[in-house]
Amino acid sequence: MGERLKGKVALVTGAGNGVGKSCALALAAQGASVVVNDLGTSEFAEGQSTSAADATTEEIRAAGGKAEASYDSVATSDGVAHAVSIAEQAFGPVDIVVGCAGAILPGDLYASDESYHRFIDLYLSQKFWLARETVPGMAERGWGRFIAATSEGARGTVGNPIFAAAMGGVVSLIKGISNDYRGRGVTANCLAPGATTRLSQVVIPQMEQAYREGKITKEMFEAAKAGPGPLTHVSPIVAWLCTDAASDVTGRVFNARGGKVSVWSDYEEVRSIFRGDPSTSPPWSLDELDQLVPAQLLG
Secondary structure: OOOOOOOOEEEEEOOOOHHHHHHHHHHHHOOOEEEEEOOOOOOOOOOOOOHHHHHHHHHHHHOOOOEEEEOOOOOOHHHHHHHHHHHHHHOOOOOEEEEOOOOOOOOOOOOOHHHHHHHHHHHHHHHHHHHHHHHHHHHHHOOEEEEEEOOHHHHOOOOOHHHHHHHHHHHHHHHHHHHHOOOOOEEEEEEEEEOOOHHHHHOHHHHHHHHHOOOOOHHHHHHHHHOOOOHHHOHHHHHHHOOHHHOOOOOOEEEEEOOEEEEOOOOOOOOOOOOOOOOOOOOOOHHHHHHHHHHHHOO
16 A cells, blocks of 8 residues: 555545446545445436445455545535535544536436426536535635546547536536645646446447437447446545645646546637627627628637
């Protein structure tokens, strides 16, 4: 075991399986005390069990680390608050949060209001509640790391617009937290993971349907069938972002998959057209925009 996170307290959601579990193990291997949160549902958010969180907790302990289990639903603010309280009671104030919990839920434009809110609460509100419970305390103590899972789905490429909205919202939420707490010892970043997990395998039929309907390319579908790669290629960047070496890295989106780590571009203005002095120039005419938008603004 390493010691780069010795003395730190981490809360990892969705840590009973997949990416969350890999991240929890990686943080524990560097000396962090870890609260392993997992509601223990199926891939489709059905049922509930303590077995997933317990298994990861026991694996950390067997390797000589410190861990406690949380079986709370982080799709509710009360569940998030209780998971944080478990960490505080067992180990002390939370220094590190990695929000990975997720499941497969209906997210097309035929979804009911109930399904929509359930989706947003699990994927987006979870991260807000986690931040609300932990980030102010991190700033008061002058050290903290907040990492939230997002996805390629934020780009709207997986045929699931609610998922796109939630994942894009996570990116913007993290950028807001990063800017608000810059210079106070707290960093906030996103992880867009790519790994072969139970969720990635279950969605292959949905990806095939999206391909048949022309929503994704053949290359994207073939990549989904092949699988993104092993989980062990995802967690190192998460552990690194939690170390002092990454103290100046904040507000970024990291993608890790299959032996590759990349960083996404930031939101930025890429082209402009200028009308002149707005106090004296008339607004654009539609005829002018017919010419200027395709030729100059969209390039």
